[in-house]
Amino acid sequence: MQKTRIRLDNISKSYYSETAVTQALRKINLTFSEGEFVAITGESGSGKSTLLNIIGGMDSFDDGEMYIDGEPTFQYDDQDWEDYRQKKIGYVFQDYSLIGHYSVLANVVSALMIMGYERQEARKVAFTYLEQVGLSEYVKHRANELSSGQKQRLSIARALAKNTGIIVADEPTGNLDSETGEQIMRLLKELSKTRLVIMVTHNFEQAERYVTRKIRIHDGELISDVQMNKELADEVTAINEENSATLTENSDTNQGGFRGWLNSFKKQSKLAFFFARKNCLTLPGRSLLFTMFLLIVSVVSFLFIGQLFMNADDIFTKEYSQKGFYKANATRLVVKKEDGSTFTDEDLEVISKVNHVIVVDSCDFANDINYYIEEDRDYEYLRGRRIRGEGESKVVSFLNESHFMMSTDCIDEGDLAAGRLPEARNEIVLYADDSSILGEERLCYFTAANIWDVNECYQTNLVVTGILKNPTEQVYFSKELCNMLSMDMDSGEYRLYYNYDYTKEDYKQKPRVVPVIADDLRGNLVRISHKFEVPTVGYVDFHFEDRDGEVIESEVRVLPETNASTTDFMEVSEEFFYTYYSKEIKQISVYMTSYAKTDEVIKALADKGYLAMSTYRTSVTEYLESLVSERLIIIAISAGVLVVLAFAQILILRSLMKIKIKDFFVLKFIGMKLQVIKKISHFEFLIYTAIAMMITVIAMWVLRYSGVAMIRDMMWYYEFGAYAFFVLYNLVLSAITVAAFNHLLKGRLNA
Ligand code: ADP
Ligand code: MG
Numbered sequence: 001m002q003k004t005r006i007r008l009d010n011i012s013k014s015y016y017s018e019t020a021v022t023q024a025l026r027k028i029n030l031t032f033s034e035g036e037f038v039a040i041t042g043e044s045g046s047g048k049s050t051l052l053n054i055i056g057g058m059d060s061f062d063d064g065e066m067y068i069d070g071e072p073t074f075q076y077d078d079q080d081w082e083d084y085r086q087k088k089i090g091y092v093f094q095d096y097s098l099i100g101h102y103s104v105l106a107n108v109v110s111a112l113m114i115m116g117y118e119r120q121e122a123r124k125v126a127f128t129y130l131e132q133v134g135l136s137e138y139v140k141h142r143a144n145e146l147s148s149g150q151k152q153r154l155s156i157a158r159a160l161a162k163n164t165g166i167i168v169a170d171e172p173t174g175n176l177d178s179e180t181g182e183q184i185m186r187l188l189k190e191l192s193k194t195r196l197v198i199m200v201t202h203n204f205e206q207a208e209r210y211v212t213r214k215i216r217i218h219d220g221e222l223i224s225d226v227q228m229n230k231e232l233a234d235e236v237t238a239i240n241e242e243n244s245a246t247l248t249e250n251s252d253t254n255q256g257g258f259r260g261w262l263n264s265f266k267k268q269s270k271l272a273f274f275f276a277r278k279n280c281l282t283l284p285g286r287s288l289l290f291t292m293f294l295l296i297v298s299v300v301s302f303l304f305i306g307q308l309f310m311n312a313d314d315i316f317t318k319e320y321s322q323k324g325f326y327k328a329n330a331t332r333l334v335v336k337k338e339d340g341s342t343f344t345d346e347d348l349e350v351i352s353k354v355n356h357v358i359v360v361d362s363c364d365f366a367n368d369i370n371y372y373i374e375e376d377r378d379y380e381y382l383r384g385r386r387i388r389g390e391g392e393s394k395v396v397s398f399l400n401e402s403h404f405m406m407s408t409d410c411i412d413e414g415d416l417a418a419g420r421l422p423e424a425r426n427e428i429v430l431y432a433d434d435s436s437i438l439g440e441e442r443l444c445y446f447t448a449a450n451i452w453d454v455n456e457c458y459q460t461n462l463v464v465t466g467i468l469k470n471p472t473e474q475v476y477f478s479k480e481l482c483n484m485l486s487m488d489m490d491s492g493e494y495r496l497y498y499n500y501d502y503t504k505e506d507y508k509q510k511p512r513v514v515p516v517i518a519d520d521l522r523g524n525l526v527r528i529s530h531k532f533e534v535p536t537v538g539y540v541d542f543h544f545e546d547r548d549g550e551v552i553e554s555e556v557r558v559l560p561e562t563n564a565s566t567t568d569f570m571e572v573s574e575e576f577f578y579t580y581y582s583k584e585i586k587q588i589s590v591y592m593t594s595y596a597k598t599d600e601v602i603k604a605l606a607d608k609g610y611l612a613m614s615t616y617r618t619s620v621t622e623y624l625e626s627l628v629s630e631r632l633i634i635i636a637i638s639a640g641v642l643v644v645l646a647f648a649q650i651l652i653l654r655s656l657m658k659i660k661i662k663d664f665f666v667l668k669f670i671g672m673k674l675q676v677i678k679k680i681s682h683f684e685f686l687i688y689t690a691i692a693m694m695i696t697v698i699a700m701w702v703l704r705y706s707g708v709a710m711i712r713d714m715m716w717y718y719e720f721g722a723y724a725f726f727v728l729y730n731l732v733l734s735a736i737t738v739a740a741f742n743h744l745l746k747g748r749l750n751a
Helices: 048-055 078-088 104-115 119-132 148-161 178-192 242-250 257-282 284-310 345-352 479-485 574-580 595-607 615-619 625-658 661-669 674-705 709-715 720-750
Strands: 004-016 021-033 037-041 063-068 089-093 166-170 196-200 213-218 221-227 318-320 332-337 357-361 370-372 379-388 394-398 416-419 427-430 441-447 458-468 492-501 506-509 512-517 525-528 540-546 551-560 569-572 587-592 610-614 620-623
Touching: 004 048, 021 048, 021 063, 021 196, 021 213, 021 221, 037 048, 037 178, 048 166, 048 196, 078 089, 078 104, 089 148, 104 119, 104 148, 104 257, 119 148, 148 166, 148 178, 166 178, 178 196, 257 284, 257 674, 284 625, 284 674, 284 709, 284 720, 332 595, 332 615, 345 357, 345 587, 370 394, 394 441, 458 479, 479 512, 492 512, 512 574, 569 574, 587 595, 595 610, 610 615, 615 620, 620 625, 625 720, 661 674, 661 720, 674 709, 674 720
Parallel strands: 037 196, 037 213, 089 166, 166 196, 427 458, 512 569, 525 551
Antiparallel strands: 004 021, 004 063, 213 221, 318 620, 332 587, 332 610, 357 587, 370 441, 379 394, 416 458, 441 458, 492 506, 492 540, 525 569, 540 551
16 A cells, blocks of 8 residues: 555635635545546536645645645645645646746746756756656747647646656646647656646546546535556555755755845845846846836936935025125135135145036136127117217117136136137137137126126227137136236225315325226326316325235326226226235135035035135025925925826836736746745846836936036936935835735735
């Protein structure tokens, strides 16, 4: 008598639905031993499959007890049933339950790897079993390219490869023609010599010659149980299940503690990764679809996370006041030395090398002086009112205040396409389409609302000595001109003292004047507007008070101004000018790549001993309601998009994943643990998401450097925080998507 493997004791099973209760099995008592080839027969709906599924550990029972190798199963948990399915049962199904997109070989290898075989070993073993069922010529074919008979043979090879002592087969010949069915019967009969084979069949005639036992059920009840073909049963020699037992021991979690957990985690991950990779490779269409979808999510999230980070600072919702710094440029810093000392060339060199510093201009104050060089763009003449000019009557009107002086500190020879950098005071470089304007004179007006009086404008002719390579409206002026026009701020204040009042013992007139150089003047000869009514005979007292309050007194001789000028400028000789002009640089302007880098640059400069201040931050005052709400709307929209995107991804991808849900049933039936099954999709999505994120980031960098302004401005805000947010958002979202799918999958697998 052979060893008993399975014993069913009063097993009952009912299916409950909302409308009805179906009793599929009623008090079944059966015992199965090694070497038996059992046929379960009965009409459709009689409970055959239910019985087989209970034996195979794929379905639960309500009542009674099942003994496996003499052990009762009442205390079995999910894990124990997983082990049972993995180690003791091989399955053959009517619908073959193959993974159609895997190769023939991979279908068998999969089963072996689930049992704990290494990949190479699994391949070797798989070949022998494929040979045994006559499929060695088809190993490279996709499983769904096979004929029905070949599919069933493959499914048998897979069950065989597991080397289990029990094989259950549910209508294995149900979809086969009779001749192919015969082949399968012979194969199963052969197997039963060393195993217990239990088969459900609706076609008993076909099985009659091979089986050793026939069980008939009707309406969930056992009707008959007869032994047949006695002579066949005698040949039995049980197989050695040891092989599989030792293998599976390796992959077990029996090793307690953290190390045990870690070990099994590693093993499971490796296995899951193998299947994830296989899915990526064998389902290129699906992989591409998922990656494209995730790419869209990744790109959209990148853009809106950028918006969130750009709008994190509310500075741009405040009104800029031009009182302190006339030029409202968010990338400008004003820098002083910590000890208040003078900047040297080395200082400028050090500062220009600080990360994210692009321009250093030692002529700081000139950066707040407007220039107007292009007629009809920057200024126009209104005719009819005679205010200034010889013969012609015209008045200049400025059209914008968008151009501010910058000195040639900000450029070097490399920026020039033609010509040279300015050497003399009245020389400039600018951008032009053709270099024929080299040497041409340009009339240029200047206003400096914060330095001179608001209505003041200085005009002079400048010579173009260089053409810039890159298109820009910015004109670069000689440092002499920059310093000359900002002299008042740089060095100190000029006053003329005249009309002495002997009774009060003070001058009646002490007007402030702004010095500018006129090349035709020499010595202390100056020229000044008629409006001052300065005595033009003899000398006039001149007071210069520097920034520290020190006063130098001197005398000038005043020339009557021929022009009917109303300006506060005093034209002086170059030598006079430089007597009072301080060439010490105490304050410079520094421009950064982006406002986003303000804190970083200020900190880097502080580390090197420089005090830096954002001119923009110090100049913004009141909130502007419209901008505040605009910012809040952008933040709300961005956050909203990220939330909607998350839901869309979870719902859409979860449904798309359902298309291949059958594969997971197959994996479960061939013994894969649920924990591993769940990991497969996680790894798969990790791969897709990583690819999508990589493509996104590369694309953004390409766009940034191909000059897409919107992307470039945003990318400055992409620092560690934003990237971390982006990566986390996409990874966590994918993990949630997979978890949502796994939840659904778990429900289906356990049903
Ligand atoms: P057979 O394989 O002999 O055709 P089954 O074992 O599949 O029969 O089914 C036995 C009975 O249980 C049938 O009445 C069937 O409708 C019912 N049944 C089977 N599976 C389910 C299920 N998952 N839910 C509800 N009823 C089921
Ligand atoms: Mg059935």
